[in-house]
Amino acid sequence: MKTVYLDNAATTQLRSEVVAEMTKVLSEDYGNPSSTHSVGRHAKSIIETSRKSIAANLGCLAQEIIFTSGATEANNWIIRSAVVDFKVERIISTKIEHHAVLEAVEHIGHEFSIDVQFLNIGNDGAVDLAQLKELLSDGVPTLVSLMHVNNEVGTVLDLVKVGNICRLHNAYFHSDTVQSIGKTEFNFKELPVDFAVASAHKFHGPKGVGFAYIRKGLVVNPMVFGGEQEKGIRPGTESVHNIAGMAKALELSYTNLESDRSYIAGLKNFAIESLTKTFPNIKVNGSRENGFYNILNVCLPMDEQKTLMILFHLDMKGIAVSRGSACQSGSAKPSHVLAEMLTDDDIRKPSLRISLSHYNTEEDIDILVDALKAI
Ligand code: PLP
16 A cells, blocks of 8 residues: 655655765764764764754854754743743743644743733734734833744744844744745845744654754853753754754755745645545635645535544555644644634534645545545
C-alpha cells in the first residue's frame, strides 16, 4: 500500500542530502565542540559554519541565532525571558497560537502574576489589530506574541504591520515562525521582529533541533545552567549532526524556494478544486485569500457521527492527514484553533488539515478524495 503523506505541517520527510550530511557528521565529525584539540575544534567549526549559513539565508547576524532543541524550548525561553529579563508587565497573544506559545504564556503569566490578554480572532483567523493598538496605547511594558503562519489553518500574519505597531508603542514582538521559516523569504535586518523561532523538522530537516532568533542588543539570560555553549545562554553539548542537518535543510529550502512554492501552491489549488467538485458544500477553514500555500484546512459537509472515524478510515488506507494539530489527533476534543473560528454547527462537523510538500503529487490528492468519497 502506498503511503500518502499529507501532514507536512506536523513534520516533513528529510531530504536525502540532509541525511547524507548528517550521516557524515555522525560518523566522521564526532568531536565535542568544547574540546580544545583539533577533533573538537573541527566539530566547533561545523557549528559555526552552520550558524553563518542559517543567518545568511535569513538576513541576520550569525550571533543572533541560538541553537535549541526545537521551537517549544525556544518559545518558552523567549516568553520567560521577556518577563524575567525585560520586565514586561503584560503579554498580548491569541488563543489560536500553537500550544508551545499558548501554554507558555498561560503558565508564565500565572507564575509571575502578569496580565495576559488574548486578542479577538475573526472567523478567517485574522487577528484584531485595532484591539492590539488600543491595548498598547496605555504604555504598559508588553510582550506581543503572535504567530506568523497558523499551523492549523494557515492564516498569515503581516509581520511588518504588527512589528511597526509594536515599535510605535515600545513593545517587544515575538513571532512563532515555525511554519514559515524555510518556506518564505525572511530578512530579519529589515523586519521589525525582536524574537522568532524555527524547528528543523518542519523544513525537511531533523527532529529535536531548532533555533531562537534574538535581535542583537537584546540580552537574555539562560533558562538552564551548566556550561559555556551558545555564549552560556543555552548550555549543553551541541547536537552537531542535528545542527549541520538543519543548516543543510534550510539552505536547500531556500535554493529551491521559488520552484517548490509554485509547485505546492498549484497542488493546493488542485486539491481545493477536486474537493469542491466532489463535495460542493465543503468550506475552507481560515482565509482563502490569506492562507499559506501549503496548508489547507477544510470542513467536510458530513454527518458529525463521522468525525471520529474519518481519520481512522483514511489511516487504514495509508493516508496521513491531520484533524487540527497533530497533538490532538485521536482526541474527541475539537481543535482549540477551530473552536475560536468556527460556528457551533461547523465545529461539530469533521474538519481535515491537508498540508503539502514538494514530495506530494496530484495522485496523492486523487487518492485522498477517492477515500473521502467512500466514507
Ligand atoms: N510552533 C508551531 C507553530 C508548530 O507548528 C510547532 C510544531 O508542531 C511548534 C511550535 C513546536 O515545535 P517543536 O516540534 O520544534 O517543539
